[in-house]
Amino acid sequence: MNAPHIDVEQVEAANTAFYEALEQGDFETVSEFWLTPSDLGIDESFHDPADAGVVSCVHPGWPVLTGRGEVLRSYALIMANTDYIQFFLTDVHVSVTGDTALVTCTENILSGGPAPEGGDELGPLVGQLVVATNAFRRTPAGWKLWSHHASPVLAETEDEEGEDTPA
Template sequence: MSAPHTDVEEVEAANTAFYEALERGDFDALSSLWLTPSDLGVDEEWHDPADTGVISCVHPGWPVLTGRGEVLRSYALIMANTDYIQFFLTDVHVSVTGDTALVTCTENILSGGPPPQGEDELGPLVGQLVVATNVFRRTGAGWKLWSHHASPVLAENSGDEDDETPT
């Protein structure tokens, strides 16, 4: 098996692990998948990891988050406020150049909120379509996330003249 093909498979596995950790609500596993300052040769004793700008993330509708502290805090908030989430990835494309990999995909997301007051089951399940770009860097410990950027997909226009088109 050639090295480039192996790289693509390893990046696909890292990308899958990211979404699976999020689905399980496994904060420790999710944290381990993101680059650390030491992965990039930054001396954490002399540099504040939050100031190094090592990683970044854009969740749909959120501002850009930069640094491990901000990014991981955002995932802790999402996990704490989401009772159920499942990702069905489609249109997955992986491109590897040297020690950097780019993954684009469509996240077909099914999620549920907290149960209505006094009930045991999840609140209504909601589906959302999001396109995402995940950038990975090769490290001694394998491929790790450098950046995640996700954006909602607007509903397609059915072609009816009465439909409103966003501007």
């Protein structure tokens, strides 16, 4: 097996593990997947970590989040307000060039919050279709997320002539 093929497999495994950590609500593991200044060999005592190797994230409907702290706060907020989430990834494509990798995929998301009236059961499940691009950088500790950008897919409706058009 050649090195580029191994890189693709490693990136795909890191991408899958990231989504699994989200499903499990494992904030510590989610945090470990995001680049840190030290992953890039930057001494934080001499550089502002917010300016070094800036990570970014766009959740569907959110503004751009920049900086590791802001990105991780967003995941903490999502996890705190979501009782159940499951990702079914489809159309996964991995491209690796040197120490950078892009993963594009469709996130078929099933999620639910607390039951109405504060009951113990899970609230109604909601499905969402999202396309995502995840940028990874190679580090001594493995492939780490540099950027995540997700956008909702608009539902298609039939127009008067019977053709599918975005809603």
